[in-house]
Amino acid sequence: MRDVKSKLLPDQNFPLCLAPMVGLSHVVQRKIIQHYMPKNATTFWPTEMLNSRRLPKEVLGINSETFVDMSEEHREQNIVPQILGNEEIAIRESIIRLQNVWDIKGVDINMGCPVQKALKHNYGVALMGDSDYAARVVEYAANATQKLSKKIPVSVKLRAVGSSHSIPELISFVEKLVNAGADWITLHPRSAEQKRRGVADWNQITELKKNISVPVIGNGDIQIADDVIKMLSETNCDGVMAGRALAARPWMVWQLGEKLNFDSPVAYQNQKAPMTDLEEGAEFGRMLLMYIELTEFYFKEKIKMSEGLILRRILFFIKTTHVWLEFGHTLMAHSTRAKTLDELKIYVNNFFENEQRMYQRTELRQ
Ligand SMILES: Cc1cc2nc3c(=O)[nH]c(=O)nc-3n(C[C@H](O)[C@H](O)[C@H](O)COP(=O)(O)O)c2cc1C
Numbered sequence: 001m002r003d004v005k006s007k008l009l010p011d012q013n014f015p016l017c018l019a020p021m022v023g024l025s026h027v028v029q030r031k032i033i034q035h036y037m038p039k040n041a042t043t044f045w046p047t048e049m050l051n052s053r054r055l056p057k058e059v060l061g062i063n064s065e066t067f068v069d070m071s072e073e074h075r076e077q078n079i080v081p082q083i084l085g086n087e088e089i090a091i092r093e094s095i096i097r098l099q100n101v102w103d104i105k106g107v108d109i110n111m112g113c114p115v116q117k118a119l120k121h122n123y124g125v126a127l128m129g130d131s132d133y134a135a136r137v138v139e140y141a142a143n144a145t146q147k148l149s150k151k152i153p154v155s156v157k158l159r160a161v162g163s164s165h166s167i168p169e170l171i172s173f174v175e176k177l178v179n180a181g182a183d184w185i186t187l188h189p190r191s192a193e194q195k196r197r198g199v200a201d202w203n204q205i206t207e208l209k210k211n212i213s214v215p216v217i218g219n220g221d222i223q224i225a226d227d228v229i230k231m232l233s234e235t236n237c238d239g240v241m242a243g244r245a246l247a248a249r250p251w252m253v254w255q256l257g258e259k260l261n262f263d264s265p266v267a268y269q270n271q272k273a274p275m276t277d278l279e280e281g282a283e284f285g286r287m288l289l290m291y292i293e294l295t296e297f298y299f300k301e302k303i304k305m306s307e308g309l310i311l312r313r314i315l316f317f318i319k320t321t322h323v324w325l326e327f328g329h330t331l332m333a334h335s336t337r338a339k340t341l342d343e344l345k346i347y348v349n350n351f352f353e354n355e356q357r358m359y360q361r362t363e364l365r366q
Pocket residue numbers: 019020021022023024048049082110111112113157188196219220221222241242243244245364366
């Protein structure tokens with residue numbers, strides 16, 4: 001098993017991709033995962049959710065959410081940004097703009113965001129409450145992609161329908177989206193009430209895949225490379241998306257690549273991916289230092305973000321990912337005390353001077 005079952009993008013050959021996550025799925029996270037990608041493996045890359053009401057007027061690249069590296073040496077490829085919205089003109093203008101500036105290869109519509117602000121404006125998961133309205137939003141996006149010099153696919157990322165997780169309801173909802181122009185669907189099978197806790201109901205992915213004509217990407221409860229293989233074979237989905245665990249264990253793409261017979265990453269030619277709890281613990285330390293350095297490079301030098309804000313961003317990353325480390329709470333407590341990036345680097349170096357163990361699994365709470 002090497003190729004993704006049906007290619008979502010023409011040159012895609014790798015079945016795992018990063019999930020859009022506010023505050024996390026930015027250029028630094030993409031670059032870190034890319035660093036561990038098997039040689040010649042290609043997938044697509046999300047952005048954090050971008051508000052279509054703001055995008056048309058926003059100066060792209062001056063904050064971390066909208067920074068995509070388009071420089072000749074480090075150019076990012078296969079960007080499929082996620083947009084949040086429900087208005088025709090805003091969606092159209094956003095898509096045209098993103099295509100012009102980042103050469104995007106697709107656009108994803110958020111139908112899963114459960115925060116109050118999204119509900120108030122009637123987008124995010126609120127769209128799942130009204131299938132005709134949701135279909136109209138997909139149609140706005142699909143029509144906009146027709147206006148581009150080259151048509152790009154439209155995907156929709158959604159949650160389980162209602163607290164009852166009704167499969168017939170889910171299928172009829174998605175059929176409407178497909179008829180309106182959705183080219184693939186990503187399903188995070190937790191309801192809005194579950195937020196990101198509790199078990200993701202993979203059976204919904206299986207049933208959706210069986211019953212709709214477009215590719216399905218599964219998301220939820222992926223913590224290790226074997227989970228990716230398991231989701232692909234159990235649900236027959238076309239690709240897998242991982243968020244929190246892929247941020248904590250970005251070398252999961254390398255581990256998965258080994259199982260799928262890809263070559264090792266360019267930076268680790270002929271080496272084996274970290275596997276044991278100690279190897280992974282040590283890699284976490286190296287990765288975190290690389291994360292801090294890349295954050296300095298992009299957010300401090302390019303975006304000119306203040307050191308205080310940068311520290312807050314890195315702390316958010318540590319807060320999300322430390323739960324996979326045996327003594328992650330100590331790392332978190334120490335990092336919180338850092339007043340400067342240099343101090344943070346010293347804390348991180350000191351912490352990882354001692355052997356650290358990384359868990360394969362942890363209870364996902366946030
Ligand atoms: C901090 C954070 C921010 C998130 N932001 C978004 C978002 O902007 N758009 C979205 O569709 N989902 C968002 N999600 C949900 C993830 O994309 C994903 O569906 C969820 O975390 C389950 O996958 P995981 O268990 O692999 O993390 C976010 C999740 C986290 C943890």
